[in-house]
Amino acid sequence: xxxxxxxxxxPDHPLAALEVGQRPAAxxxxxxxDWSVVDVxxxxxxxHDLWSLRGVGxxxxxxxxILGTDGAGVTADGTAVVLHSVVGATGHGVGPDEGRSLLSxxxxxxxxxxxxxPTWNLVPKPAELSFEAAACVPTAWLTAYRMLFTTARLRPGxxxxxxxxxxxxxTAAVLLGAATGLEVVVTSRDEAKRERxxxxxxxxxxxxxxxxPFRVDxxxxxxxxxxxxxxxxxxxxxxxxxxxxxxxxDQPGADLTRMFFTELSVVGATMGSKEDLVxxxxxxxxxxxxxxxxxxxxxxxxxxxxARMLTGEHFGKIVVTV
Numbered sequence: 534x535x536x537x538x539x540x541x542x543x544p545d546h547p548l549a550a551l552e553v554g555q556r557p558a559a560x561x562x563x564x565x566x567d568w569s570v571v572d573v574x575x576x577x578x579x580x581h582d583l584w585s586l587r588g589v590g591x592x593x594x595x596x597x598x599i600l601g602t603d604g605a606g607v608t609a610d611g612t613a614v615v616l617h618s619v620v621g622a623t624g625h626g627v628g629p630d631e632g633r634s635l636l637s638x639x640x641x642x643x644x645x646x647x648x649x650x651p652t653w654n655l656v657p658k659p660a661e662l663s664f665e666a667a668a669c670v671p672t673a674w675l676t677a678y679r680m681l682f683t684t685a686r687l688r689p690g691x692x693x694x695x696x697x698x699x700x701x702x703x704t705a706a707v708l709l710g711a712a713t714g715l716e717v718v719v720t721s722r723d724e725a726k727r728e729r730x731x732x733x734x735x736x737x738x739x740x741x742x743x744x745x746p747f748r749v750d751x752x753x754x755x756x757x758x759x760x761x762x763x764x765x766x767x768x769x770x771x772x773x774x775x776x777x778x779x780x781x782x783d784q785p786g787a788d789l790t791r792m793f794f795t796e797l798s799v800v801g802a803t804m805g806s807k808e809d810l811v812x813x814x815x816x817x818x819x820x821x822x823x824x825x826x827x828x829x830x831x832x833x834x835x836x837x838x839x840a841r842m843l844t845g846e847h848f849g850k851i852v853v854t855v
Contacts, residue, residue: 542588604643626651673701689714825849
């Protein structure tokens, strides 16, 4: 089957580690009966794919590894499904002691014509969502949903700062926040991206580091070192920073004095539960909110899709169609 995979890893030139070509057909590991093979219709990219190509979290003995954590497709009986990307930690489809991993870490990923996953990880795709839109949901959108409503526990009328305006998590947070009555502030160095974020529903879009006209109840932090000081300064006393990534580095100055004096909370979030995914898909189906898709590429041009993500010029999700 055709697939986009990490044939090797290269910390400095991740595109050089990517190949698009034939790989063995998807099958359940060790013939496990509680797994299903899904014909992929669409997948979406995440920064996780770039980290994998750089060798972060992907060891040499697991190569070659098909990339992709997100996907939507059709099972053998014709059921349209969305894949919950987290394998392990539940005992479903794997041993009870196997730790959590994402597709494309321990098991082959979704940038392929087929993917094998534990049957428990299959969630029915709402008819209202296209395969392309559904494929955007399991990582970035699910993470944004969990950060806003499960971890930060925000309610309509609360204020939230989203560091970054154009990535998958950021655009999801703006759309979800606006649809549920949150006052969303975003940051971006790019004026055009700030304008697009406001058009999506952000109440305010500013350059990184700008002093806000008010303090926020929570900050969604996926950038890391470059924005950390601004995140801490922007919180109201007792506010919460929810961390789900660190694309600019994971060793910022903590500003401990401000943290303890104003009683701030720092909480981590990674993906979301299967129940979160079901609820999020139901919300999208009923509300009409849809993921922003930057561009869609056919699987044979997956290298072009990854190259676009590497430039950082995209706004929303980059999709690969099969």
